Amino acid sequence: MTSNTRSESLHLKDLAINGFRGISDLVLPNLGRVNLFAGKNSIGKTTVLEAVQVYASRGEEDVLHEIIRKREEFDLNYLEDGDEIELLNLDALFFDRNPDLNTSLDIGPTNKSEKLSISLASEKDIHAFDKRKGIRHFSSRDANFLKVVFNKSTRIISGLTDIRKPYRRIRQVSNGDNSPPAMVCHWIGPEILPNQIIARFWDQVALKDEEEIAVNAVGMVMDADVERLTMVGDDLSRFRSRRPIVKLGKQNPVPLRSLGDGAIRLFTSALAMTNCANGFLLIDEAENGIHHSIQQQFWGMVFDTASRFNIQIFATTHSIDCVRGFSRAALDSIEDGVLYRLEKKEQGINSVQYSENDLEAAAKFQTEVR
Numbered sequence: 001m002t003s004n005t006r007s008e009s010l011h012l013k014d015l016a017i018n019g020f021r022g023i024s025d026l027v028l029p030n031l032g033r034v035n036l037f038a039g040k041n042s043i044g045k046t047t048v049l050e051a052v053q054v055y056a057s058r059g060e061e062d063v064l065h066e067i068i069r070k071r072e073e074f075d076l077n078y079l080e081d082g083d084e085i086e087l088l089n090l091d092a093l094f095f096d097r098n099p100d101l102n103t104s105l106d107i108g109p110t111n112k113s114e115k116l117s118i119s120l121a122s123e124k125d126i127h128a129f130d131k132r133k134g135i136r137h138f139s140s141r142d143a144n145f146l147k148v149v150f151n152k153s154t155r156i157i158s159g160l161t162d163i164r165k166p167y168r169r170i171r172q173v174s175n176g177d178n179s180p181p182a183m184v185c186h187w188i189g190p191e192i193l194p195n196q197i198i199a200r201f202w203d204q205v206a207l208k209d210e211e212e213i214a215v216n217a218v219g220m221v222m223d224a225d226v227e228r229l230t231m232v233g234d235d236l237s238r239f240r241s242r243r244p245i246v247k248l249g250k251q252n253p254v255p256l257r258s259l260g261d262g263a264i265r266l267f268t269s270a271l272a273m274t275n276c277a278n279g280f281l282l283i284d285e286a287e288n289g290i291h292h293s294i295q296q297q298f299w300g301m302v303f304d305t306a307s308r309f310n311i312q313i314f315a316t317t318h319s320i321d322c323v324r325g326f327s328r329a330a331l332d333s334i335e336d337g338v339l340y341r342l343e344k345k346e347q348g349i350n351s352v353q354y355s356e357n358d359l360e361a362a363a364k365f366q367t368e369v370r
Contacts, residue, residue: 009310010031010032010033010312011183011279011280011312012031012052012055012109012312013030013031013109014027014028014029014030014031014109014110015027015028015031015048015051015052015055015107015108015109015110016028016106016107016108016109016110016115017047017048017051017106017107018105018106018107019094019095019096019103019104019105019106020047020050020051020054020093020094020095020105020106020107021044021047021050021067021092021093021094021095022042022044022047022095022349023044023047023048023051023095023348023349024095024347024348025348026044026048026342026348026349026350026351027110027351028048028340028351028353029353030338030353030355031312031338032330032335032336032337032338033303033306033307033311033312033313033333033335033336033337034299034302034303034306034312034313034315034326034330034335034336034337034338035312035313035314035315035337035338035339035340036286036315036316036317036322036323036326036337036338036339036340037049037314037315037316037317037339037340037341037342038316038317038318038323038339038340038341038342039341039342039343040343041318043342043343043344043349044342044349045284045316045342046284046316048314048316048342049187049282049284049314049315049316050067051107052185052280052282052314053067053185053187053280053282054067054107054116054118055107055108055116056182056183056184056185056279056280057182057183057185058116058148058150058153058180058181058182058183059116059118059148059150059155059157060182061155061157061158064090064093064118064146064157065088065159067093068088068089068090068092068093068159069088071092073088073089073092074086074087074088074089075087075089087159088159089144089159090120090144090145090146090157090159091144093105093118093146099119099120100120101119101120101122103119103120104117104118104119105117105118105119106118113151114151115150116148116149116150117148117149117150118146118147118148118149119146119147119149120144120145120146120147121144121145121146121147121156121157122147125145125147125154125156126145126156144158144159145157145158145159146159150180151180153180183278183279183280184275184276184277184278184279184280185276185279185280185281185282186272186275186276186279186280186281186282187282187284188268188269188272188281188282188283188284189265189283189284189285189286189288190284190285190288192257192261192264192265192268192289193268193272194241195233195241195242195243195244196241196242198231198242198243198244198267198268198271199231199241199242199243201268201271201272201274201275202214202231202244202271203231204274204275205271205274205275206230206231210274211274213270213273213274213301213305214229214267214270214271214274215229215267216270216301217266217267217269217270217301218246218256218259218263218266218267220262220266220294220297220298220301221259221260221262221263221266221291221294222248222259222263225248225249226246226247226248227247227248227249228246228247228253229244229245229246229247229256229267230244230245231243231244231245232245243255243256243257244256244257244264244267246259246263260289261288261289262289262290262291262294264289265288265289265290266290266298269283269298269301269302270301270305273302273305273306273309273311273313274305274309276309276311277309277310277311278309278310278311279311279312280311280312280313280314281306281311281312281313281314282313282314282315283313283314283315283316284315284316285316285317285318286315286316286317286322287317287318287319287321287322290322292319292321292325294325295321295322295324295325295326296324296325296328296329297325298325299325299326299328299329299330299337300329300332300333302329303329303330303332303333303335303337304333306335307333307334307335323339326339326359327339327356327359330356330359331356331359336356337356337359338353338354338355338356339353339354339358339359340352340353340354341354
């Protein structure tokens with residue numbers, strides 16, 4: 001390992017989060033290739049991952065909507081024609097949950113020119129887009145609207161969706177002049193990925209070199225060699241979607257999920273990484289389903305794959321075994337691994353950063369860093 005090695009290809013070298021959900025202001029300096037966040041429940045670890053997701057998407061509507069839905073911050077309403085609609089509480093994205101037209105949330109590097117800014121849209125903002133694009137929307141009496149600004153591009157987003165007829169859902173609109181493309185960003189954990197997403201990831205790597213990475217990940221938890229692994233089934237089936245099956249040694253193939261959470265989590269983690277080239281991977285509660293004895297091996301795979309495919313990784317944990325495995329893998333890697341402990345301060349939260357030298361000392365003396 002080369003101490004404090006910094007890769008010029010890092011997507012984010014630092015990150016500032018202001019006014020987003022439970023974070024009033026937080027600066028994360030000196031980010032590494034792989035970044036692990038520890039801290040008590042409800043301190044803001046998952047919110048940091050969500051902030052990276054929003055930044056990577058450039059404030060894309062579906063990402064913002066999904067963050068609100070995960071917290072069940074919505075109401076169901078009905079239009080005059082009886083259509084059921086979902087009214088999302090866009091205020092839940094802001095720190096004080098009571099934003100006005102002068103309130104904004106900002107996410108991005110400390111270099112302000114690269115920040116993503118989100119605020120409530122005024123009637124003037126909405127009407128300006130109305131004239132130029134002929135936008136179909138409901139009035140602000142029916143739904144809030146957001147104005148998303150990044151790199152001189154402005155986008156207007158509605159909090160109103162038609163859930164009975166999803167293909168007629170109110171769409172976000174953009175000036176289209178300088179709209180920057182979203183970056184690749186995938187999220188895994190704490191739940192196991194559904195088979196539909198696993199199948200989509202698999203189709204991108206099948207019969208390529210990347211397939212071996214995912215197959216080898218399953219071998220970390222198996223006593224027998226993994227001879228073959230593939231996806232079988234029919235996505236059109238009403239009862240059974242495509243699913244991964246595995247052949248171990250001379251045994252007949254079995255569903256991968258039948259081998260336990262560890263096997264499927266390692267497989268999906270590796271599969272997600274091979275689908276994140278030149279982007280971000282977000283891992284929530286990285287320790288789930290992974291035995292303490294293979295934590296170092298798991299994180300070694302994470303570091304190696306992240307380096308190979310130019311991925312920047314943000315993960316959370318509550319586990320000291322996960323922290324120790326991460327620390328040892330970071331020390332063995334040429335890439336930087338950084339641990340941040342989030343903790344409450346008088347107003348908001350603060351981050352305590354542990355460099356690789358700090359992690360080495362913590363591992364040696366069994367220091368608590370969570």
